[in-house]
Amino acid sequence: MTAVLQRVGGVTLSMIQEMGRMLIFLLSTFGWLTRPPFRFFQMVKQLHFIGFKSTFVIVLTAAFTGMVLGLQGYYTLRRYGSEAALGSAVALSIIRELGPVLAALMVTARAGSAMTAEIGIMRITEQIDALDTMAVNPLQYLVAPKIVASVIGVPLLVALFDVIGIYGGYIVGVDLLNVNAGAYWSSIEAAVEWKDVYGGIWKSISFGLIISWICCYKGYYTTMSAEGLGTATTEAVVLSSIMILVWDYFLTSVLL
Amino acid sequence: MIKLVNVQKSFGKQQVLRGVTLEIPKGKLTTIIGRSGEGKSVLLKHMIGLLQPDRGEVWVDGMEISRLRGKALNDVRKQFAMLFQGAALFDSLTVFDNVAFPLREKLRLPEKEVRERVDDKLEQVGLAGMGHKFPAELSGGMKKRAGLARALVMEPEIILFDEPTTGLDPLMSNTIHRLILDMHRMFGFTAVMVSHEIPEIFSISDWVAMLEEGRIAAMAPSADFQRIADPTVREFITVGGTVSLKDVKH
Numbered sequence: 333m334t335a336v337l338q339r340v341g342g343v344t345l346s347m348i349q350e351m352g353r354m355l356i357f358l359l360s361t362f363g364w365l366t367r368p369p370f371r372f373f374q375m376v377k378q379l380h381f382i383g384f385k386s387t388f389v390i391v392l393t394a395a396f397t398g399m400v401l402g403l404q405g406y407y408t409l410r411r412y413g414s415e416a417a418l419g420s421a422v423a424l425s426i427i428r429e430l431g432p433v434l435a436a437l438m439v440t441a442r443a444g445s446a447m448t449a450e451i452g453i454m455r456i457t458e459q460i461d462a463l464d465t466m467a468v469n470p471l472q473y474l475v476a477p478k479i480v481a482s483v484i485g486v487p488l489l490v491a492l493f494d495v496i497g498i499y500g501g502y503i504v505g506v507d508l509l510n511v512n513a514g515a516y517w518s519s520i521e522a523a524v525e526w527k528d529v530y531g532g533i534w535k536s537i538s539f540g541l542i543i544s545w546i547c548c549y550k551g552y553y554t555t556m557s558a559e560g561l562g563t564a565t566t567e568a569v570v571l572s573s574i575m576i577l578v579w580d581y582f583l584t585s586v587l588l
Numbered sequence: 589m590i591k592l593v594n595v596q597k598s599f600g601k602q603q604v605l606r607g608v609t610l611e612i613p614k615g616k617l618t619t620i621i622g623r624s625g626e627g628k629s630v631l632l633k634h635m636i637g638l639l640q641p642d643r644g645e646v647w648v649d650g651m652e653i654s655r656l657r658g659k660a661l662n663d664v665r666k667q668f669a670m671l672f673q674g675a676a677l678f679d680s681l682t683v684f685d686n687v688a689f690p691l692r693e694k695l696r697l698p699e700k701e702v703r704e705r706v707d708d709k710l711e712q713v714g715l716a717g718m719g720h721k722f723p724a725e726l727s728g729g730m731k732k733r734a735g736l737a738r739a740l741v742m743e744p745e746i747i748l749f750d751e752p753t754t755g756l757d758p759l760m761s762n763t764i765h766r767l768i769l770d771m772h773r774m775f776g777f778t779a780v781m782v783s784h785e786i787p788e789i790f791s792i793s794d795w796v797a798m799l800e801e802g803r804i805a806a807m808a809p810s811a812d813f814q815r816i817a818d819p820t821v822r823e824f825i826t827v828g829g830t831v832s833l834k835d836v837k838h
Contacts, residue, residue, distance in 0.1 A: 453679075461638050462676040465669065466690045467662035 357471075357549050361479060364472035374477035382443045382478070382544075383485030387492065389438050394493040397430055398422060398500020405501070406509050415505075419516035420523030422501030427494050427528050433580055435493040436539035439486055440572045444547040447478055448568040451551030452561040460552070475552065479544040486540030487533050494532065531587040538583065539576050546572045589614040589778050590635055590746065595644035596802075597630060604630050606802030607644070612795075617772050617779040619789045619810075621824065622799035628782040629673070631799065632748050635780065636668050637661045648746075666694070669744040673751045675735030677723040683710070684719030687737045694742065709737040713767060729760040733767070740771060749781040761785060765792050786825050790814055798824065 405421040451474060454460050463470045498520065505511040550568035554561050590612040597605040604627035612618050612635075622628050633639040634646050637653050646654040653664050669690075677686045687706045691697055697705075710716055713733040723731060732752055739747050752768065753761035765785070769792040772779050783789050789796065790810050797807035798821055806813065806821050814825065 457674055457679075458672045458676040459678055461633070462670070462672060462678075464638055465636055465665060466693065467665045468693050469662075 353553070354545070354549050357475075357552065358545050361471045361475050361548075364469055365476045365480070367472065371473060371477045374473065375480050378477045378481035379485050381446075382439065382481050383488055386439055386442050386485075386489055389442055390435055390489045390493050391496050393434055393438050394426075394431070394496035395500040397434060397493075398426065398497035398502075399504045401425055401430075401497070402501035402504030402509070406505055406511065415509075415511050416515035417519050417523075418501065418505045418511050419498075419519040422505070423494075423498050423520040423524050424528065426497040426501075427524060427532050429580070429584070431493040431497060432490050432532050432535040432539060433576060435490045436486060436536065436543060436576045437573055439482075439489060439540075440543050440547070440569055440576070443482075444543045444572050445565050445569050447544065447547040448551035448554075448565045449561065451475070451548055452554035452564050455552065455554055456556055456558075456561060470552075475544075475548045478548055479541065482540040482544035483537055484540070486543065487536040490532060490536035527587070531584075534587065535580060535583055538579060542575050542579060543572050546575065589649060590780070591645075591647040592631075592634065593645040593647070595631070595634055595641045595646065597627070597634070597639065597641050604802060605634075605641070608799070608802070608804055610797060610804050610807065612778060612780055614778050615776055616794035617769070617781065617792060618795040618797060619781045619783050619793040620797050620799055621783060621786065621789065623824070624784070626799045627802060628799055629750050632670075632750050632780065632782055635746075636665060636670060636748060666742075667745040668748065669739035669742060669746070670748040671732070671735045671739045671750065671752050673754050675723070675731040677731060677734055677738070679723055681722075682719060683715065683721050683723070683726070683734045686723070686734060687719075687741050690738065690742050705741060706737075709741045710734075712740070712771070713737045728755050729764065732756070732764050736764075736767060736771070740775070743775065744777060746778045746780070749779065749783075751782050751784065753783065753785055762788065765789075768792065787814075800824075 401422045402418065405418050406415060409415050409417055409421065451460075454474070460470045460474070463473055502513075502516055506513045506516050547568040550564045550571070551561075554564040592608050592610045595605050595608040596603070608631060610631075620628050620631065630639060634641055634654070635648070637646075637656065641654050644654070645652050648664055649667070651664065653661065656664060677683070678689065681689065684706055687709055688702050691702050691705060706719065707716070710719055713736050715730060715733050715737065718726070718730065718734075723734070726734065736752075749768065753764050756764065765788055768779070768781070771777075781789070781793070790813070793810045795807065796810050796813040798805045798813075800820055806816050806818055808816060813821075816822070
C-alpha cells in the first residue's frame with residue numbers, strides 16, 4: 333500500500349514539476365521576445381515554414397472535410413426537407429469547430445513534429461550549447477520566432493481552411509446534389525455571425541501558441557539519444573493534439 | 589585566469605565531479621586527460637557556465653561565475669570560445685555563415701569586414717574556398733577546422749576544446765593538433781583541451797591534468813607529467829601510449 337502511494341505521489345510530483353518547467357519555458361521565451369535584437373528575418377523564415385508550406389495539406393484536408401460535410405448534411409437535412417439550410421450547416425461546423433481544430437491538428441503533425449525534431453537535433457549535436465557559448469540566447473534565437481510565427485500562421489491557415497471547406501460543401505451540395513446555389517450562400521449569410529468568426533480566430537491563435545510551446549519545449553529538453561528524440565517527437569505531437577482538443581472544449585464553453 | 593574550487597556535480601544519483609580544484613594558467617595550453625565517462629566534458633562546460641556546480645566555485649578573471657545568469661553570464665562568455673566534440677556547426681547555415689555568425693550577432697560589423705575576417709580565418713584553418721558548403725557536405729576533419737575557425741574569429745582570450753580529434757584518423761588528428769598549436773602560438777589565447785590522444789598531447793600541451801574518480805589526480809607541466817610515479821597516472825599514460833603506437837603500426 334505504501335509503495336503504491338509512494339508511486340502515485342512520485343508521478344504526481346514529477347507531473348507538477350514538468351508543468352512548472354513548461355510554464356517557466358514559456359514565460360522566459362516571452363521575456364526574451366521583448367528584448368532586442370528582434371529576430372524579424374527568423375520569424376519570417378518560420379512563418380514561411382509553418383504557414384506557407386502547410387497550405388497544401390490544409391487545402392486538401394479542408395476540401396475533403398467540406399465535401400464530406402456537404403454529403404452527410406444533405407442526406408440528413410433532406411429527411412426534414414431542409415436541404416436549403418445545407419450552407420449554414422457546413423459553414424457553422426467549419427467556422428466554429430472543424431476549421432480551427434483540424435487545421436491545428438494538421439499543423440501539429442506537419443510543422444510541430446518538425447519543430448521538435450529540429451530543436452532536439454540541435455540539442456543533441458550541441459548546437460544549442462554553441463549558441464549559449466556565443467552569448468546568443470537559444471530561447472530568443474530559436475524558440476521565440478517559432479512561437480510568433482505559429483501564432484500568426486495558424487489563424488491564417490484556419491481562414492484558408494474555412495474558405496476551402498465551405499467551397500468543398502458547395503461543390504458536393506450544389507454541383508453534385510443540386511441544392512440551390514442561392515439558398516446555399518444565403519443560408520450562410522443568415523446563420524453565420526461575427527462572433528462565430530472571431531471565436532474561430534481566438535481558438536486558432538491559442539492553438540498556434542499551444543503547438544509551438546509544447547513542440548519547442550519537448551525538443552529543447554529532449555534526452556541525448558536518437559531514441560529520446562523519437563520519444564520527444566511522439567510526445568510533442570500527442571500532447572499538442574490532446575491539449576488542442578481539451579482547450580477547444582473549454583474555449584467553446586466560454587465563447588458560446 | 590580560470591580557477592575551479594571544490595567543484596561537485598551530480599546527475600541524478602550519479603556523482604560525476606567529487607570536488608575538482610584546478611587552476612588553468614593564463615596564456616598556456618592545458619590538456620585534461622582521463623578515462624571515458626570521468627566527466628572531462630562536464631568539467632569544461634562548468635568553465636563557460638553551460639553547467640552549474642552543485643557545490644564549489646568557478647572563477648574567471650577574478651569573478652565567480654557559477655551563480656551568474658543572463659546578461660552577466662553572457663558578458664563573461666564574450667571572452668570565451670568553444671570547439672565542441674562534433675564541431676556543433678549550425679546545419680542550416682553554410683560554413684561561411686557559421687564562421688560569420690558570432691561576428692554578425694555580437695559585433696554587428698559591416699558585411700565587407702565580416703567577409704574579410706571570415707575569409708582570413710578560413711584560410712588559416714585550410715578551408716579557403718569552402719565557405720559556400722553546408723556542414724553536411726564536409727568530412728569530419730573539415731568540420732573540426734570550420735569549428736576552429738568559428739572559435740577563432742572573435743579573437744577570444746580563452747578557447748575550450750572538447751575532444752577536438754574524436755572520430756578522426758591519426759593523420760587528421762595530428763593535423764588538427766598542429767593547427768591548434770599553431771593558432772595558440774599565433775594568438776596567445778588561454779587554451780583548455782580535453783583529449784584522450786596520448787602521447788600526442790604531451791608534444792603540444794604546456795600543462796597536463798588528469799581527472800580520476802571525479803577529482804584532479806595530478807597536474808604538472810607536460811614534460812614533468814610523463815615522469816609522474818603515481819600508478820594510476822602511469823597506467824593511463826602507458827596504456828594510452830601503447831594503443832597509440834599500435835595505431836601507427838597498422
